[in-house]
Amino acid sequence: GENVEQHPSTLSVQEGDSAVIKCTYSDSASNYFPWYKQELGKRPQLIIDIRSNVGEKKDQRIAVTLNKTAKHFSLHITETQPEDSAVYFCAARADYGGATNKLIFGTGTLLAVQP
Amino acid sequence: NAGVTQTPKFQVLKTGQSMTLQCAQDMNHEYMSWYRQDPGMGLRLIHYSVGAGITDQGEVPNGYNVSRSTTEDFPLRLLSAAPSQTSVYFCASSYSIFRPNTGELFFGEGSRLTVL
Numbered sequence: 001g002e003n004v005e006q007h008p009s010t011l012s013v014q015e016g017d018s019a020v021i022k023c024t025y026s027d028s029a030s031n032y033f034p035w036y037k038q039e040l041g042k043r044p045q046l047i048i049d050i051r052s053n054v055g056e057k058k059d060q061r062i063a064v065t066l067n068k069t070a071k072h073f074s075l076h077i078t079e080t081q082p083e084d085s086a087v088y089f090c091a092a093r094a095d096y097g098g099a100t101n102k103l104i105f106g107t108g109t110l111l112a113v114q115p
Numbered sequence: 116n117a118g119v120t121q122t123p124k125f126q127v128l129k130t131g132q133s134m135t136l137q138c139a140q141d142m143n144h145e146y147m148s149w150y151r152q153d154p155g156m157g158l159r160l161i162h163y164s165v166g167a168g169i170t171d172q173g174e175v176p177n178g179y180n181v182s183r184s185t186t187e188d189f190p191l192r193l194l195s196a197a198p199s200q201t202s203v204y205f206c207a208s209s210y211s212i213f214r215p216n217t218g219e220l221f222f223g224e225g226s227r228l229t230v231l
Binding site: 001006009032034036042043044045046049089091093095098099100101102103104105106107108 | 171205220
């Protein structure tokens with residue numbers, strides 16, 4: 001089955017700096033790659049996603065890149081702010097033709113933005 | 116819309132006891148799933164369902180049962196609780212991936228379970 005690895009497990013940056021979180025996946029049938037943000041004590045919420053037919057997607061200060069050949073995808077946050085402090089999860093979904101939205105998650109990255 | 120509603124939010128069990136975590140969604144989502152979250156382990160898929168009457172196992176199904184008798188409800192049952200099942204449990208739902216441009220999982224608020 002699918003396996004998703006995520007690095008680093010913790011990341012500390014100064015306010016205004018950029019942050020990059022990297023993930024790798026194992027299943028070549030994966031074609032959907034979302035990123036979730038989980039604030040302390042809250043539920044995970046989708047912040048951005050990318051599908052396998054594009055290499056990059058941006059939404060204001062966040063961007064995601066995908067390298068299907070290397071099975072890598074990354075989250076980039078620019079001009080970080082204290083409210084970006086949270087745990088970030090990457091995920092991957094393999095498509096074998098069924099109806100399942102079976103997301104396999106990475107182990108998470110705790111991002112701390114120091115003011 | 117209430118979204119995804121989980122109950123209870125907190126529960127303490129003794130080893131060997133049974134209990135059911137309830138999950139309901141009011142968004143007409145076809146797909147529902149249960150995850151557990153443990154420190155350093157991320158979110159691990161327990162069971163999932165693509166529609167009423169259909170369930171399947173995820174990454175860590177042992178010790179858990181599910182059923183899907185209606186589109187709205189997807190309860191998770193622990194038949195004989197063990198300390199290893201101490202965790203935070205999240206129910207999540209989404210539209211079927213057969214609908215265009217779907218994929219977002221909507222999570223409930225979580226249920227914190229402690230097994231002594």
